[in-house]
Amino acid sequence: MNEKNSLLAYAQALLDLAKENPDVVALEAGRGDATMSRLFREAFPERYFDMGSAEANMASTAAGLALAGKMPFIHSYAVLSTGRAYDQLRQAVGLGKLKVRICGAATGFSNYGEGAMYQSVEDISLMRAIPGMTVLSPADANEAAAAVRAMEKIEGPAYIRLCGNPTDVITDENRPFVVGMPYVMKEGSDIVVFATGIMVARALEAARALEGEISVRVVNVPSLKPVNRAAMIEAAKGCVGVVSAEEGNLVGGLNTIVTVMLSEECKPVGFIGLHDRFGTSAGSYEELLEYYHLTANDIADKVREIYGKAKK
Numbered sequence: 001m002n003e004k005n006s007l008l009a010y011a012q013a014l015l016d017l018a019k020e021n022p023d024v025v026a027l028e029a030g031r032g033d034a035t036m037s038r039l040f041r042e043a044f045p046e047r048y049f050d051m052g053s054a055e056a057n058m059a060s061t062a063a064g065l066a067l068a069g070k071m072p073f074i075h076s077y078a079v080l081s082t083g084r085a086y087d088q089l090r091q092a093v094g095l096g097k098l099k100v101r102i103c104g105a106a107t108g109f110s111n112y113g114e115g116a117m118y119q120s121v122e123d124i125s126l127m128r129a130i131p132g133m134t135v136l137s138p139a140d141a142n143e144a145a146a147a148v149r150a151m152e153k154i155e156g157p158a159y160i161r162l163c164g165n166p167t168d169v170i171t172d173e174n175r176p177f178v179v180g181m182p183y184v185m186k187e188g189s190d191i192v193v194f195a196t197g198i199m200v201a202r203a204l205e206a207a208r209a210l211e212g213e214i215s216v217r218v219v220n221v222p223s224l225k226p227v228n229r230a231a232m233i234e235a236a237k238g239c240v241g242v243v244s245a246e247e248g249n250l251v252g253g254l255n256t257i258v259t260v261m262l263s264e265e266c267k268p269v270g271f272i273g274l275h276d277r278f279g280t281s282a283g284s285y286e287e288l289l290e291y292y293h294l295t296a297n298d299i300a301d302k303v304r305e306i307y308g309k310a311k312k
Helices: 006-020 038-043 055-067 078-084 086-094 123-128 141-153 199-209 229-236 254-261 285-291 296-311
Strands: 003-005 024-028 048-050 071-077 101-105 134-136 158-162 166-168 183-186 191-195 216-220 223-225 241-249 269-274
Touching: 003 006, 003 141, 006 024, 006 038, 006 141, 006 158, 024 038, 024 055, 038 048, 055 071, 055 078, 055 086, 071 078, 078 086, 078 101, 078 123, 078 158, 123 134, 123 158, 123 223, 123 241, 134 141, 141 158, 183 199, 191 199, 191 229, 191 254, 191 296, 199 216, 199 241, 199 296, 216 229, 229 254, 241 254, 241 296, 254 269, 269 296
Parallel strands: 024 048, 024 071, 071 101, 101 158, 134 158, 191 216, 191 241, 241 269
Antiparallel strands: 003 166, 134 223, 183 216
16 A cells, blocks of 8 residues: 655645745744654745744744734644643633644654653643644545645644654545544444544554454544534444544543544444553554554454444
8 A cells, every 4th residue: 555654745735835825834843854844944944933942932933923914833743742832822822712733743653762752642632622722633644735725724723643654545635624524434334433543544454354244434533623523423323333543542532522422322332542551662663553552453353342242
């Protein structure tokens, strides 16, 4: 399967947007090579601000630029762009309802060699908790590029989480990114798997492995806030059980969305994600996904478990 880097696709889409919209500016926290914001610097040096390792200052500066009529996109590792700058994102950007766009690079375990300090597993819950914050989690490079276009139109602040490693391309590059809407990637009639980010590809792999045993519907949830409740209910219609899959902490993540929105449907639900844990160092990305049970096999096992419960 074709692989592409979502961060690179995001950076190239941001360049295209900046060519059309002179108000678009980029801010960086000293990690332009890792976040790919260096491409913006090379094309528009007068509209690029490297703040050094000072994410809080970067967020405050972005708020000021937004008040001056600019559309700032700020960049750092996800654990820093959301965690280190949280106070400024809440107090200045969130309360001000400002059109600041936050890019969280190297989400989940994609910073596999850096250990827990740089592996962001709680960014979804942090950003979803800020009133008015839109939270996007594209499944691949195509969706990351489409999300940039969507972010231009969003009123108020928005956060996008992006994997730092090449991932399978599984979506149509011509499909527009509709904020709030989940959509079916594969039809099925027994169990529905709601997945976000890199876990969508793994859910599809699990569904293929279960063909002939259990019919699995796979639903991509690239928008984690807002989420259209009616669309989520419709996506689960006819299935006897539900599984959610995400590369992050289960507290406040996709599983919370699924549980709340399907609370009246009375279906057995299972979760794939981190159970109140930090990350750790490893020799490869895949090694960590296996260690934390975030593989296609783990999704398949969870589907079997939930299907068994539903049939009792």
